[in-house]
Amino acid sequence: MSKTNDLIILVARILLSVMFIMSGFDKLVNPAGTAGMITGAGLPAADLLAYAAGLFELVAGLFVLVGFQTKLTGWALALFCVFTGLVFHSSAINVPDFPAAANGWLTVFNQIMLMKNITLGGAYILLATFGPGAYSIDARRGVVVTA
Template sequence: MSNNVITLIARILLSFMFIFAGFGKLTDPASTAGMIAGAGLPASTALTYLAGLFELATGLAVLVGFQVRIVGWLLAVFCVFTGVVFHLSPVNVPDFPAAANGWINALNFVNFMKNVTLAGAYIMLATNGAGAYSLDARRGAYATA
């Protein structure tokens, strides 16, 4: 299998999370707005919609291979930021048993590690470009690193 086919498959897989997460935030913002408010950030509903638009737009850009070098860096920064702000600190849900809070914290740390790992994948995408099967290639903007 050629590197361009593998890059296309990788782009498809890397796009799904942000397309679906962005769509979810735009259609049902309540849980994300609560998480943002819980982190102490202001204007949680507005930030939820901004995050949803960002995730949907960047996910679609990765999927079709448009401006992937720029979008890859943006998503890498986004993954590290959201990992640190929302998944690194301990969670304590009032009235939950200690074991349940421990389980939630373990899952939260897994999400932190997922974000850091995805940042690495997006840096690799930003560095290597979208590949031959992309809008970048059709526009003449594709070049290997």
């Protein structure tokens, strides 16, 4: 692979990691919003799951950033993205006492979040399949991931 492609992959890894590093950190220091969404989805142990999600997102985001355990992390994030998209973003929003137009806007926003999650799932499958490039811990360790 060329140095240019490896540099592009590095930039892509940085971009793919930012959301999860920031989101994971936020869930760890302020889990209430996530716990509320988990409760609203009917899942048990909302506080525990919020912290677990935060820890997973932070660690997985850091792994993507540095290119460590890329195949496993890519597949795990792909599954996480699709799962959370389907569980938390696939239904209409109906907040009691909100105007119909506001609930409609929130539903459209939720659909966009579902599409974002599914799209990110595809990006992480590509990362898992084609690898982290030369500028990564995996490459330094001699781990070769190619299609």
